[in-house]
Amino acid sequence: xxxxxxxxxxxxxxxASPWGATSGRAVRxxxxxxxxxxxxxxxxxxxxxxxxxxxxxxxxxxxIQFAVFLVSLGLVLNFLATGNGLAVATASVVVKxxxxxxxxxxxxxxxxxxxxxxxxxxxxxxxxxxxMLVLALHSAYxxxxxxxxxxxxxxxxxxxxxxxxxxxxAAQFLMxxxxxxxxxxxxxxxxxxx
Numbered sequence: 494x495x496x497x498x499x500x501x502x503x504x505x506x507x508x509a510s511p512w513g514a515t516s517g518r519a520v521r522x523x524x525x526x527x528x529x530x531x532x533x534x535x536x537x538x539x540x541x542x543x544x545x546x547x548x549x550x551x552x553x554x555x556x557i558q559f560a561v562f563l564v565s566l567g568l569v570l571n572f573l574a575t576g577n578g579l580a581v582a583t584a585s586v587v588v589k590x591x592x593x594x595x596x597x598x599x600x601x602x603x604x605x606x607x608x609x610x611x612x613x614x615x616x617x618x619x620x621x622x623x624x625m626l627v628l629a630l631h632s633a634y635x636x637x638x639x640x641x642x643x644x645x646x647x648x649x650x651x652x653x654x655x656x657x658x659x660x661x662x663a664a665q666f667l668m669x670x671x672x673x674x675x676x677x678x679x680x681x682x683x684x685x686x687x
Contacts, residue, residue, distance in 0.1 A: 532676040547603035558592040579645040630655035
């Protein structure tokens, strides 16, 4: 006999929709899997992270880059809206890109110190993959500007695409930072309870 639980199980098995949980179907929480997942940092990696001067460098460069991004975004949008200020907007994107290269290079050193790999450490694999897209778009912008490829509007639209990718990447890193803090809070609460 097909009961409600049996029917629900059958539908869950056949449902390929990624939006099932948002519509109220198949909302299950596997607490054991969440609790058993590997923390972002092992205790040794956390020790290396906390001892590394590159952690401070990253912590200083990230908000500076974000502030430059906000100013530059305003200048780019102003140029696209008014047609004025191409030189200032271009200079701001070049400065933002230079900061991006700096934070990426120092981030590679940080990753090597903490995880023993220059790039694509498992803990930051997808952030690093998306960072490559961010770098490619910013680099394409520089190539367009320095070779004179396209007009100012086309170059600024390319800058906006690079900035959109940067925002996604920044959000990835912020979520990783939050995950690391939650991991540390769980570790500390287990240590207190033990």
